[in-house]
Amino acid sequence: MQRLAGKARFKLVSWFVSWLGFGPLRPGAGICLKVSPMRLTAVELHCHRGGRDVFTGVSFAVGAGEALTVTGRNGAGKSSLLRTIAGLLRSAQGRLTLDGGDPELSIGEQAHYLGHQDAIKPSLTVVENLQFWADFFGAPSSDIREALAEVGLDMLAALPAAYLSAGQRRRLSIARLIAVKRPLWLLDEPTSGLDVAAQSRLTDLMRGHLAGGGLIAAATHGPIGLDTTLELRLDQTAPSRVPAGASA
């Protein structure tokens, strides 16, 4: 709790300093330093929710261009693990580090989280929804139309989001990952609600993200069609490397 409050205070102070025009607090921060490739490391994570241990002793390491699939039975803590990485849940024990990232930012601030909910406002149009998240996360607005075209929603840009189907809402959420560039993607059941064409489109997008040096952690029940995949079974908690092509 103390650490969390301290972090929040630092965020507010550093925001004010940069707002006043003095630039980031630490020299070199704010620009993405490509000194070392990125690496997400978790050591002995422990999640305790609602009076029970969801998972204990979870360790893994994912490098740039690699994807981690998190599998396990219902309630094994797949979503909780992703939310812990995103900084939305606190880990009771353990350590989580992102090497090669921006030292000024927390892991959550460098990650995209595609959760069960799509974070879409029904009364706003498709393009307004995406525009808001692009503005909020500080992305150039020129990428909006391209991102909508990537997920095949450019024809529906002016439609209120209330009229979208579940799959289309999912695709609008995915467009956020394209419009705003962040190195770490945390995907919770990313293919749910998507048709076959959209699933293979998502696989292409994930391949492109990995090829650009990005990282992916995905909670999934089925194969997501990627070649370089590490698998983390939450029932066993020891990551094992899946042979290339086995999950495709």
Added chain:
Amino acid sequence: MSALAAILVRDMRIAVRVGGGALMGVLFFLVVVTLTPFAVGPDLALLKRIGPAILWLAALLASLLALDRLFANDHDDGSLDLILMGRAPLELVVAMKGLAHWLTTGLPLVIAAPLIGLFLNIDAAAEGALVLTLLVGTPALTFIGLIGAAIAVTLRRGGLLLAVIVLPLTVPVLIFGVAAANAAVVGPVPFGTPFTILCALTLASLVVGPFAAAAVLRQEIE
């Protein structure tokens, strides 16, 4: 557009579109004030004496109307998770949401007040002072309400809890708001003293509200 401006524009857009409830507050305000002369009777002296209190009570209740869904909607559709992962400090995001709520709910009340004041036999000179107290006081009501809205974020029907938590906290604002308005309408107390205290209460709540609400949201989101 910066992150904070984006929040402001989005919340105002949602409020004025279908189902947003921006006009609900001002309509409620109108109805309550219009009903008062029917309940009290056509006693012009009495209406003039209780007029400021009625206007302030109606404004207080109206500004709490749509407040319970302020954070709950963002929590239910997953937006709050993403807001927490943004680079803008949560305190300022909360303040922006409060500002958007005041601009769509509080400001229409202030604009409608002179017209509604006619129903309560308030003369033109006092009208200006009354509107001034509402202009200064309603932001305090919204920003104190932010704390209750944050506490009610995970509750399905948080409206009642919000009222129970927030209304006692608004008592000082109500006392000095009505005192200043009464001073202008019926005298003989000077207008400046209660009005200055009302300004101070508003300034304090503009600072305390967002920090307290952000702290509550961080705890509730887990």
